[in-house]
Amino acid sequence: MVSKTEETQLNRLENQVDNGGGGAWEYLCLVRKLKVRRSEKVLKHGLSILNDIKKRSSLGPDEWTLYEQVAIAAMDCQCLDVAKDCIRLLRKSFPESKRVGRLEAMLLEAKGAWAEAEKAYSSFLEENPLDQVIHKRRVAMAKAQGNISGAIEWLNKYLEIFMADHDAWRELAEIYVSLQMYKQAAFCYEELILSQPTVPLHHLAYADVLYTLGGLENLQTAKKYYASVIDLTGGKNIRALFGINLCTSAIGQLAKGRNKEDKESSELQSLAATALEKDYKQRAPDKLSLLTTALKSLKVSS
Structure with missing residues (x-):
């Protein structure tokens, strides 16, 4: 959860960058650190750096981190061609990377190729059943398709493995409340209170x-x-x-x-x-x- 101080800092830096005051890279780093979604801003300011050869080369290895960040933001904004280009460059540099493979599966999601994305995710979980990101992507994909029962099923399976994930318990509770399944929601909140009293x-x-x-x-x-x-x-x-x-x-x-x-x-x-x-x-x-x-x-x- 982002504190008020961190939110103030983020908004101040965002306003500075939007008004041409510099600090785009610092802003993008802070967005990643706080794990917030400012997709339109990330896409705009991330591309401004990637399209500037001098700025991009000054990042060193962090260049690839930025490509990944921009790819995800582009998918959020349905700029799928931009996302595809970023992922293609990442795949070229890291041909065996599972992390890039996750991005490719996410691009399938963004395109609405649900069956292909599910096949890719199942393959990843066969190799690593403890991949939290993939488990969460399955939940997100079910919700995106309006498959609420599927989202509940995947969340419950996820929480059997990662019981300490407070965000997942809260998400499951909110889904139950939306379905008027109050006894199930109560159980989720009891778990949250036990872990965060x-x-x-x-x-x-x-x-x-x-x-x-x-x-x-x-x-x-x-x-x-x-x-x-x-x-x-x-x-x-x-x-x-x-x-x-x-x-x-x-x-x-x-x-x-x-x-x-x-x-x-x-x-x-x-x-x-x-x-x-x-x-x-x-x-x-x-x-x-x-x-x-x-x-x-x-x-x-x-």
């Missing part, structure tokens, strides 16, 4: 899924995870504050009777409502009356 977004997504599933036990657990988000963010997550109110209101309707836990829930709900009203007074005073009405409908008094 201090990331608020995992707690928040898990709480949202549990709230959607409903039922007293799920609502009570969702409320706890909304509370953990508030704790991890210093009380600044509006969605979690709303979640506390919604869960407490729903629990109150399902669990009749007053007990100690009901009292504590009511106090927590009141604190969350107060925090919401304070935030709205500062940032959206014109919508404060709407918030007050919504909170009253949940039977909250701050």
Whole structure:
């Protein structure tokens, strides 16, 4: 995940390059380092270097890294002739390279030659079953064809091997949510929370899924995870504050009777409502009356 500092640095450098201030190579290196997709910019500024013999020769061995970077960006932008030329030059210089072979298979994908691409990927995995890039390409290819069940299958197979890949767990969870397969999504978020317990977004997504599933036990657990988000963010997550109110209101309707836990829930709900009203007074005073009405409908008094 790119930090705010890194994003600021990237945007500043991008603006500098776009306005003729130089630093194109430094920008392209930073894009690679941060693993972000700025395909149009990479294609434009990468070609400006590759088409300049003096600039290109000054890169030394990094010239080939740039050809690869530009090839991928060109495929993203559907400039397939550019991608083909870059890959051809790479193949000429590295005739036995598996890395270049992956690029050739990706070009088949970009052309929509799905069967040929799948054949190439299967061949690579026979030689190296632990090739993460190829496993991920299969997932991407399934999604590109609208084959969501296939994407789920490949992601699950991938995660059997690479269980520590947080991005893959999150991607699988989001697919499950899109299909309203909330129990499966909940499992994915549980894995993420176990491996990254201090990331608020995992707690928040898990709480949202549990709230959607409903039922007293799920609502009570969702409320706890909304509370953990508030704790991890210093009380600044509006969605979690709303979640506390919604869960407490729903629990109150399902669990009749007053007990100690009901009292504590009511106090927590009141604190969350107060925090919401304070935030709205500062940032959206014109919508404060709407918030007050919504909170009253949940039977909250701050």
